[in-house]
Amino acid sequence: MRARLFLCLLLALFAAPVHAQSRLVTSQLPSTSFAASRIGIAPLRNVTVYLPPHYADGSRRFPVVYFLNHFFEDHREPFASHDARALFDQAIGAGVIGEVIVVTADFATPAGSSWYVNSSATGNWEDFMVRELVPWVDRTYRTLAARDSRGVVGDGVGGYGAIRFGMRHPEIFGAVYALQAVGTGPGIQTSYSRPNFDLLARARSLDDLGDDGFSRIFTSIYQAFSPNPDRSPLYFDPPARRVDGRLVVDSAVMARFHERMDLTSLVPAYADNLKSLRALKIDWGRADTIADHIAGNQALSHRLAEFGVPHEAEEHAGGFRDRHWGEDGRVYTDVLPFFARHLLFGPPTAPRDRVTAAHGRLGAAMIAGDADALAALYLPDAISMPEYQPALYGSARIATYQRAMLGRRRVTDYVPVTKDVIDLGRGVLVETGSFTIAWTLAGGTVEEEHGKYVNVWSPGPDGALRLKADVRGYFRPLPDPASFVVAMPAEAPPIAPTSALAARLDAANRANARAVQDHDVAAQLALYADDGMFMPFANTPRAGMAELRPFLTAYVNAGRGVTFDSVRVWNTGFEDFGGYVLEYGKFSVAWRAGGSSGVTQGGGLRLWRQGADGSLRMLRQIGTHDHVG
Numbered sequence: 001m002r003a004r005l006f007l008c009l010l011l012a013l014f015a016a017p018v019h020a021q022s023r024l025v026t027s028q029l030p031s032t033s034f035a036a037s038r039i040g041i042a043p044l045r046n047v048t049v050y051l052p053p054h055y056a057d058g059s060r061r062f063p064v065v066y067f068l069n070h071f072f073e074d075h076r077e078p079f080a081s082h083d084a085r086a087l088f089d090q091a092i093g094a095g096v097i098g099e100v101i102v103v104t105a106d107f108a109t110p111a112g113s114s115w116y117v118n119s120s121a122t123g124n125w126e127d128f129m130v131r132e133l134v135p136w137v138d139r140t141y142r143t144l145a146a147r148d149s150r151g152v153v154g155d156g157v158g159g160y161g162a163i164r165f166g167m168r169h170p171e172i173f174g175a176v177y178a179l180q181a182v183g184t185g186p187g188i189q190t191s192y193s194r195p196n197f198d199l200l201a202r203a204r205s206l207d208d209l210g211d212d213g214f215s216r217i218f219t220s221i222y223q224a225f226s227p228n229p230d231r232s233p234l235y236f237d238p239p240a241r242r243v244d245g246r247l248v249v250d251s252a253v254m255a256r257f258h259e260r261m262d263l264t265s266l267v268p269a270y271a272d273n274l275k276s277l278r279a280l281k282i283d284w285g286r287a288d289t290i291a292d293h294i295a296g297n298q299a300l301s302h303r304l305a306e307f308g309v310p311h312e313a314e315e316h317a318g319g320f321r322d323r324h325w326g327e328d329g330r331v332y333t334d335v336l337p338f339f340a341r342h343l344l345f346g347p348p349t350a351p352r353d354r355v356t357a358a359h360g361r362l363g364a365a366m367i368a369g370d371a372d373a374l375a376a377l378y379l380p381d382a383i384s385m386p387e388y389q390p391a392l393y394g395s396a397r398i399a400t401y402q403r404a405m406l407g408r409r410r411v412t413d414y415v416p417v418t419k420d421v422i423d424l425g426r427g428v429l430v431e432t433g434s435f436t437i438a439w440t441l442a443g444g445t446v447e448e449e450h451g452k453y454v455n456v457w458s459p460g461p462d463g464a465l466r467l468k469a470d471v472r473g474y475f476r477p478l479p480d481p482a483s484f485v486v487a488m489p490a491e492a493p494p495i496a497p498t499s500a501l502a503a504r505l506d507a508a509n510r511a512n513a514r515a516v517q518d519h520d521v522a523a524q525l526a527l528y529a530d531d532g533m534f535m536p537f538a539n540t541p542r543a544g545m546a547e548l549r550p551f552l553t554a555y556v557n558a559g560r561g562v563t564f565d566s567v568r569v570w571n572t573g574f575e576d577f578g579g580y581v582l583e584y585g586k587f588s589v590a591w592r593a594g595g596s597s598g599v600t601q602g603g604g605l606r607l608w609r610q611g612a613d614g615s616l617r618m619l620r621q622i623g624t625h626d627h628v629g
Contacts, residue, residue, distance in 0.1 A: 019053070041109065062101045068107065068158030075105050115221065116161030121236060149344045153176070154181065155321060174343065195215045206234065281312035285319050285323070358466075366437075375398055389401060414437050434450065434541070437451070473623070512569050519560055532548065581616065588601040607620040
């Protein structure tokens with residue numbers, strides 16, 4: 001009898017289900033972002049990674065959420081103080097969110113916080129996040145390494161950092177949540193009334209600030225946004241000082257401080273970046289005892305609305321950071337469901353998501369300086385038309401061009417903002433957008449430019465999107481166009497096919513040439529669809545007749561002193577997609593003005609909408625000018 005009982009117990013033991021367990025992994029990441037830090041930031045940064053229960057099973061990949069902490073908190077805080085691991089386990093088990101990786105890192109400074117920005121005093125914390133931490137996580141763990149599967153959430157000053165990352169790096173983070181962010185906008189009390197400037201002036205080290213909380217916190221603020229690496233021991237330019245017993249504000253220092261810090265002031269420059277996010281939410285508690293936090297978040301929400309940035313803004317009944325954790329806290333009830341709704345938990349399938357992922361690989365290859373990886377993103381017979389460079393036919397020539405350009409300019413930042421994606425059918429997608437690019441020249445000079453692009457994507461043999469064409473131009477004439485040209489043996493472009501459609505395109509192009517030569521605005525506008533977009537050389541895009549009409553009218557009127565001896569517009573090839581026609585164009589213009597003359601030539605891409613009757617209306621047009629030395 002005992003033997004039978006023992007056997008039953010043994011069988012029950014081995015039959016009991018083994019539940020998958022989550023894990024916390026703590027690591028140290030060597031960083032080069034703090035070599036110039038004047039306050040002695042350690043180059044080894046601590047990172048804690050939450051791996052969900054089924055991470056160890058198979059080869060599945062997971063989305064990632066980065067959690068940014070508040071003042072005086074490091075990577076351990078959510079797990080050590082709030083048992084975040086158990087909370088995430090519960091949320092995943094209850095279906096509040098799918099299985100997700102969560103990453104926290106140490107962004108604290110001796111004064112309180114880095115504010116998640118680059119600073120000549122404390123180090124390059126933004127670079128650490130986007131250039132080191134995110135790539136390291138994607139290399140080390142099985143992540144869905146695309147911005148649509150990557151979110152960032154912050155608490156307090158971490159909320160500030162989350163919004164700022166969304167502003168400056170929408171190519172990295174697709175969804176952003178800010179829990180009771182601080183420093184977002186103008187408050188009720190003047191900022192200089194918070195710290196003790198007498199104490200700051202007397203301090204010979206950070207320790208001299210003692211337990212004066214506001215003085216320590218504002219030291220971290222000034223080190224982040226008003227740094228001076230030559231002004232020891234605190235390494236910032238104070239925006240106010242005591243003179244004859246009276247506090248005097250330095251207007252120039254204060255202006256620079258607010259220009260760098262205030263998120264409301266940054267919205268105009270980054271509104272389009274924020275519009276490209278999958279989702280943005282900010283919240284704050286109306287019972288916060290510091291009314292500046294309430295006023296600042298309200299002001300930020302109003303400014304976002306003023307610039308048409310979609311976002312959620314919620315003022316709840318809580319105080320400052322008092323309802324964030326636990327089963328009834330906002331992390332569980334609001335933050336995790338937000339990311340469950342807005343992140344991709346699998347490979348992208350929708351056209352826009354697929355394009356975003358492909359464009360992310362393009363940017364990563366540019367920043368890595370890998371010309372071969374760049375060329376691999378093009379189809380073998382692709383066409384590339386970068387500004388000033390004559391058109392490049394085929395991935396081999398594209399690779400030669402990219403290798404030469406990456407040797408001249410080391411790309412340090414590339415932020416594309418997709419405006420729209422048009423599905424032409426047969427798997428071909430046309431993406432239009434704008435970009436910001438920063439590069440470092442051989443001599444160390446850093447430059448930043450803004451521009452617009454059209455990418456034509458098509459599935460490669462493996463089904464992944466590849467570029468079959470791209471056109472890239474800038475919003476202004478660049479000062480050294482010759483440096484953007486790579487000398488190559490001349491190559492004849494493809495021959496345009498002959499057909500009834502070719503004849504209609506030829507007629508439309510001849511009409512375009514006549515309209516330009518005759519300074520005929522009405523005839524130029526007649527070529528466009530009502531929702532057409534013109535992306536002119538050295539200028540910003542114009543979309544819809546409400547923008548096209550005044551722009552082209554002003555442009556034509558400004559050029560009436562120019563005589564066009566000849567204008568030719570033609571194509572080197574086109575593709576018929578039924579409702580759309582994709583045309584690879586060329587132009588040549590001989591002109592005279594004020595005793596000068598010349599020939600301007602270039603290329604570009606035109607996307608026509610084709611009616612059932614064969615009529616053509618321009619839906620998208622972008623052109624580049626070849627450089628003539």
